[in-house]
Amino acid sequence: MRLLVGIALKHLLFRKRQSLVSLLGIVLGVAFFLAIAALMQGSEKDFITRLVDNAPHITMSDEYRTPRKQPVEEVFPRAALELRNVQPLTETRGIRGYEQILSDLHRTPGTRAAAVLTGQALVSYAGRDFSVVLNGMNPEEIKGITTIENYMKQGSIDDLIIDPDGIVIGTELAKRLSLQMGDNITIVASTGQVRTFKILGLFRTGRSDYDERQTYVSLKRVQALLNRPNRANSIIIKLDDPNDAYQVAEQLEERYLYKSVSWQEASEDLLSTLTIRNIIMYTVVSTVLIVAAFGIYNVISTVVMEKHRDIAILKSMGFHGRDVQRIFLGEGLILGLLGCVMGIPLGAAIMAGLMQIRFNPPGASEPVNMPMDWSWPQFAIAAAFAIGAATVASLLPARKAARVKPVDILRGGT
Amino acid sequence: MSEVVIRTEKVTRILSGEVPVTLVRDVDVEIKRSEFVVISGPSGSGKSSLLYLLGLLDTPTSGKIWLMGQDTSSFDEDQLADVRLSKIGFVFQFHFLLPEFSALENVMLPMRRLNKLPESEVEDRARSLLVDLGLEKQLNNLPKQLSGGQSQRVAIARALANDPSIILADEPTGNLDTASSKNVEGILRELSEKHGRAVMVVTHEARLAENADRTIRIVDGRVQA
Structure with missing residues (x-):
């Protein structure tokens, strides 16, 4: 050679x-x-x-991928029956027993989870109404799951622990409403309830739409405002290994029946x-x-x-x-x-x-x-x-x- | 009785095509060790074709060739190449030295391919062959730095590299001046006389034929009696 x-x-x-x-x-x-x-x-x-990093690895929402089977369908699985227009058992939407699910998830190694209740609300200012999204959450839970803390320009999400009547808003919204740290903001929920919050933090993600519309408030206050006590409409989950998200989401959905979407599924396209x-x-x-x-x-x-x-x-x-x-x-x-x-x-x-x-x-x-x-x-x-x-x-x-x-x-x- | 190194039996070579061309027909020859045989004949008579057949560069259309007692008709390409490497040395009218290699490297090539000697011995043997042929000063010259006669002597040294039993030369002096021709003739003659090799030379030169042990004359592809 x-x-x-x-x-x-x-x-x-x-x-x-x-x-x-x-x-x-x-x-x-x-x-x-x-x-x-x-x-x-x-x-x-x-x-x-x-x-x-910026989004939860799994989002469990208060929806079902397939409608829940009615008892009659389970008793007579081969019967020639068709059920239409089945009314939900409860009128209050949200994940039932979310606290139990959360505590299960907290016990699972390599998993961090937080409950979130999201709802629409209005902010009135100078005769104009601004639509905002209220994200109700527990600050101590949310920190390890979303990166919002990284985008804080003033204040901190933690401040909501000390003052549950506080709110964290985006800099764009603050600019439009000419608000500053420590100012009060009045929120009108879709239920008609009105509540005033004190601005405890300002964040800037760089995405103007997000910075203009998203707000962070204590979970209990949002539950009260939206009239949905003991409810969360999503549980967001972070895993130590994001690559496991697909399998873990499947397991969670199988166990709790609520639609659980992994980041891979959400970003499939x-x-x-x-x-x-x-x-x-x-x-x-x-x-x-x-x-x-x-x-x-x-x-x-x-x-x-x-x-x-x-x-x-x-x-x-x-x-x-x-x-x-x-x-x-x-x-x-x-x-x-x-x-x-x-x-x-x-x-x-x-x-x-x-x-x-x-x-x-x-x-x-x-x-x-x-x-x-x-x-x-x-x-x-x-x-x-x-x-x-x-x-x-x-x-x-x-x-x-x-x-x-x-x-x-x-x-x-x- | 001297050992027969090449024997052919009714060897025919026809080039296929729209009009088939017969190069050699029904050739029966025998070459013995130490024999110096000249193949002569007019141009296009089939002298070189016979030489290529005897050197296993070409395969007969029919007939058989025995080399050192072995029937070569069943040999595949690789076996034929192995026989050429160890038993046959070729010298052509044009020296056909590889232009990228020095004289010494050209002579070392067949030995390196045979891979029987360590590299140092390969070089020693190549050097000694070239020195014997009077090329001690041209060892490291590239072919373009050699004269026609010198190149042909390098080609002879290369043909002798693996100590073959048979030397086949196709018009080895055809491209040389008189002095160089005589020199090459002398070397080839010596190879059969002193070193016991069978030497077959295709030539037009009458002087070479005169000095041969035997002359095989070919006309129209057939050996003339």
Whole structure:
């Protein structure tokens, strides 16, 4: 094998300029493949991290995926009966026995949960009504589950523990209503109940709609305002391992019957969009390497054509067809390997350069660096693709070389 | 009695095509160890075709070739290549040296492929073959830095690298000046006389035929009695 590699190297070194051009193609191909793939994967991971971190991993709501079976259906499962317009047992919507479910979840290792009662309300100001969403929750529970505390500009969610008559609102709402910390705000619930809250905190997520409409209040106060005592309309759950969310949601739904949606299910369309985006991205960046592979194919084909006589001599000496094939495959492989060795550092340098670029994404309050995925699979994929492309590109001319019949060439003379 | 190294029986080679071309027909020859045989005949008579058949570079359409007593008709491509590597040395009209390799490396190639000697011995043997042929100053020259005669001597050294029993030369002096031709002739003659190799040379040169142990004359693909 050393001999064959030696011959392959000699061939490449003898045609320095052609070899360098095809090598440059692979180097640039690997570098751009790596940089673009790392950027796309980085943005995807960043997106998923934001998705996973900012939202609950599982949301249990006061709905059923399929209507609950009526007792008569359970007693006569095979009966020819049809029940229509079944009235709910209770008129008060919400998760019944949510406290029991919560305490079960609190006992489950690796799980954090909080009950939330959400409802619409109005804020009247200067003759205008603003619609807001009241999020009733227990501040000590909510902190580990949502990231709202990270977006606090003034005050804290914890302040609601000390003063349950407080409210936390977004900076956009505060701006529209010309309110400040410590001011009072009057809320009219959909039940007609009116209550005044003191502003204990201001948050800014960067999403103007959220900052204008969402408010955080103590759960007990919202239950009273909405006239739904001992009810929560959702339980939000965070898991130590977000990847378990799908299975855990299924188990919870099976156990408590309430619709439990994992972050994967909620973002199914987004995740499938990301998959499509990945396919498009890898197709585009692979094209760069495929073009580079054509360069290798071109060089090796030319070498094979020019070397017909030498191939004939090698075979007349006693080299096997597969030896000749290995020589030319080796040439492709050497170009592919060298392309990786030189292209990966260049790609890493481009990645490092791209990471220095800071920009303001829509809705973000602070500039962020370009997200980049530095994980080893990116490097492995780029290297494997380059070596694979180089090998495939050299395979065809190598096979052609192996089939050369020495006598056909020798008969032709020079 | 000298050992027969090559024997053919009714060897025929026809090139297929719209109009089949007969290169050699019903050739029966026998070459013994230490024999210096010249194959002569007019251009296009089938001399080189016979040489390629005897050197197992081509396979007969019909008939059999025995090499060192072994019937080669059932050999596959790899077996034929292995026999060529260890038992046959070729010298062509054009030296056909690999242009990327120095004279020394060209001679080392067949030995490296055979892989029977350690690398140091391979180099020593290649060096010694080239020195014996008067190329001690051209060891590291590339083929383009050698004259025609020097290149042909490197090609002979390469043919001798694996110490083959048979040397087949196709017009080895056809492209050389008179002095170089005489030199190459002398070397080939010596290979059979002193080293006991069977040497077969295809040539037009009358002088070479005169000095041969035997001449096989081919006309229209047939051996003339």
